[in-house]
Amino acid sequence: MSSTGRLRIMRCELGYIRRADGSCSYSQGRTSLWASCSGPGDIHVARREDEQMHLDVSFRQLTGDCQYHRLNNIIQYTLESVLDLTMFPRTGLTLTVHLLQADGSVGGAALTAAGLAVLDNGISIKAPFCGVEVCQVDGKLVLDADARTQARAEANWLFAFTRTADGNAQMVASDSVGPFKMDTFASALNLARMGAQQIFSFYKEMMERKLSVDIFTKPE
DSSP states (O other), rough: OOOOOOOEEEEEETTTSTTTEEEEOOOTEEEEEEEEEEEEEOTTTTTOSSSSSEEEEEEEOOSSOTTTTTHHHHHHHHHHHHHOGSSSTTEEEEEEEEEOOOOOOOHHHHHHHHHHHHHHHHHSSSSSSSEEEEEETTEEEEEEOHHHHHHHHHHSEEEEEEEESSSSSEEEEEESSSOHHHHHHHHHHHHHHHHHHHHHHHHHHHHHHHHHOOTTTTOO
């Protein structure tokens, strides 16, 4: 099956929200979001869990209900897969992703923005994570499609990946819309994995830029 395997241009500013422990402004093509990650910290007694940290995940779209948005589940599950919740019992971690402009592949961009905010937070995680979307249009797989292309899709997949120790991408969650064959799903997964590896390279570049110190700078 033929495919188009290039991500749109990614841009990110870490530490975008000063009051949050970790945050970013992130755009992928013309889809843009901000994300914040605060905690572990004190939490109201009604939500406190004695054995583990409580997670509060919220994806806020431009209009409509935010509390029950479908992306909340996949973001929370992905976050649970990379955190050791028992390390911080009786505390809470709040992750918020706010959509600013939608131009396709919103789910993938939201997961990636969440992953960057968690990295900026500095909390201990098992592996960084990101999101990638693939759609099928006229029998062709398209990676990270814009809204116009996605509107013509027969099927759409959202994948969540974590980075493995050897630099590969491992799928930890997925969601789909529309009918498809399993061999098409396998092809979409392989294409999405290539996209995830590009995103993890972008993560590395962003964190190196954040943590770099020029020791050769001369004092004025």
